[in-house]
Amino acid sequence: MAIQTSDLATRARAGTASAGARPGRHRLREQLTTQAFLVPIAVVLVVLFLVPLAESVYYSFTDYSGSSPTRHLVGLRNYRQIFTDPSVLTGLGFTLLYAVATTLVVTVLAIPLAVILNRRFPGRSLVRAAFFFPAVPSMAILGLVWTFVLSPLSSGVINSVLGSLFGVGPVPWLSDNTLAKVSVIVVGVWAQTGWHAVLYLAYLQSVPRDYYEAATIDGATPRQQFFRITLPLLAPAMTVSQFLLLINGLRVYDLPFTLTGGGPGYDTYTITQVLVQRGIAEGDYGLGAALGVIFLIAVAAVLSLQLSVTRRLERRFR
Known part of the structure; x- marks a missing residue:
């Protein structure tokens, strides 16, 4: 009788732990699903904003003309020209x-x-x-x-x-x-x-x-x-x-x-x-x-x- 009681208590604790784990797994699944929807937005942000911004910052320190593939670093020359151009x-x-x-x-x-x-x-x-x-x-x-x-x-x-x-x-x-x-x-x-x-x-x-x-x-x-x-x-x-x-x-x-x-x-x-x-x-x-x-x-x-x-x-x- 004592063995059966102990076995029932063990099963009850296991069931409680399992029930407590299910909501945790459910929340994790919801978070992963929500973050998956953000992936296309992040891709668009990187491709259409961050990458062009990085290229613009790089080109701003060069003499790139668009017609020639060659470009040379000119430092802050472009920025100085901007602040002196009326x-x-x-x-x-x-x-x-x-x-x-x-x-x-x-x-x-x-x-x-x-x-x-x-x-x-x-x-x-x-x-x-x-x-x-x-x-x-x-x-x-x-x-x-x-x-x-x-x-x-x-x-x-x-x-x-x-x-x-x-x-x-x-x-x-x-x-x-x-x-x-x-x-x-x-x-x-x-x-x-x-x-x-x-x-x-x-x-x-x-x-x-x-x-x-x-x-x-x-x-x-x-x-x-x-x-x-x-x-x-x-x-x-x-x-x-x-x-x-x-x-x-x-x-x-x-x-x-x-x-x-x-x-x-x-x-x-x-x-x-x-x-x-x-x-x-x-x-x-x-x-x-x-x-x-x-x-x-x-x-x-x-x-x-x-x-x-x-x-x-x-x-x-x-």
């Missing part, structure tokens, strides 16, 4: 100006526009579609259209209106240094405000109306409701919107290229235009690679700063 420095400056200006202005305009579009009024769907429409065509097409609208000649659309209504002579919208920069930024803001307003509108529609009803009962004014309820709840949307705006602003190429061609002079040159012109069109791949490396570092620094600031604002609004 076209590169001007392109970098205007790129940062465009990215920061469009991000700030679009944010300031898109949030109140989203609040207005969130209200009920006749033709609301049509108005939403009208504001979203500029985001449908490509920036290159919009640049070509606005080239005719902002033409510095008297035949331009805006100059024709100014001349017929106010007798004002042709305004050099695209031929004056300052006006050309302002024109590119204004067109960029016009093209992106509607899309980002729809982004904020999607977040607004998920906000319960109870918050505003309770605030109204407590005597809060519309202005107080906007700054105490709407803005804090839109903080995550602001992070996403500003991140996208900065990325698009830093890599902008098609709008300034079709609108002003980078002129007058180099005043509306962008860093991507310099990279394409100098690195690809002129066949100086070593200089283009060095410019790409510097541009990547600058973009990473700007986006890291933006994410840090917006996350700090999110914590402050909570």
